Amino acid sequence: MKMTIGRIDKADFPEFVLSGIDVKIDSGAYTSTIHCSNIQEMSAKGESVLQFTLLDPEHPFYNNKQFTSKNYTSKKVKSSNGIAEVRFMIQTEIFIFNKNFPIYLTLSERKEMKFPILLGRKFLNKKFVIDTLKINLSHKLKNI
Template identity: 55%
Template sequence: MITIGRKDKVDLPEFDLIGIDAKIDTGAYGSALHCHHTIIEKENGEEILSFQILDPDHPEYEDKVFRTKHFDRKTVKSSNGDMEERFTIQTEIFLFGEKQEIEFSLTDRRKMKNPILLGRTFLSGKYLVDVQLKNLSHKKRKTTL
């Protein structure tokens, strides 16, 4: 297994996002991605999920609207313990030099320090968390580029 710290920087190639801060959280079951303006639109009888990633004050924010018909809805327990329905998407994440599949629930994380949370479902069997460390993937990437 690969050692990962309490925080790291990840890339989301599908959304052209590079070096985005992620919190590693073994207390969270799933992974979450900060989104806003999340709405369902109908197009030719199909539901299309439309959303924006990051906040306008984030340095990587580009005011892009992303659209997908490949989404689901799940009931998840939020950080404050409430059950809520969220949209989920599958995408690729680039971490430690590898692209991997990940499922994100889309939620408003603007009050959180990190726009991405990586939970146990993603971490399990692949990563050992050392809470004294951070940005291990990002540091390794700089030395190998």
């Protein structure tokens, strides 16, 4: 049974200590993405690690904390303007509709965008039906 999700919502990302952060449902995007800055691939103890900072100082949830991930890949992504770029992609968990789901997120500089996180078709597929007239369905459920 698929759950109905609205055009925007709020979600938690436990690994990043983010709660109630705004997400935009984007059926036009294949992959999901999160706003990051200072994205660097580094070598630590002979292993490649990805280091990044979530959000930017203007965002109310910004905490200037650097995160690292050993579990990452790179992926070619075509943006809405048709320009392809290679982005790093990590796997984490999203808490939405009172349930944890695994999610792949590409890391992207989204400073100029209204929503720091986009949920794309790869995540939404077989789990959700989008009702564009509704908003915050998961967030409302969380507060019951």
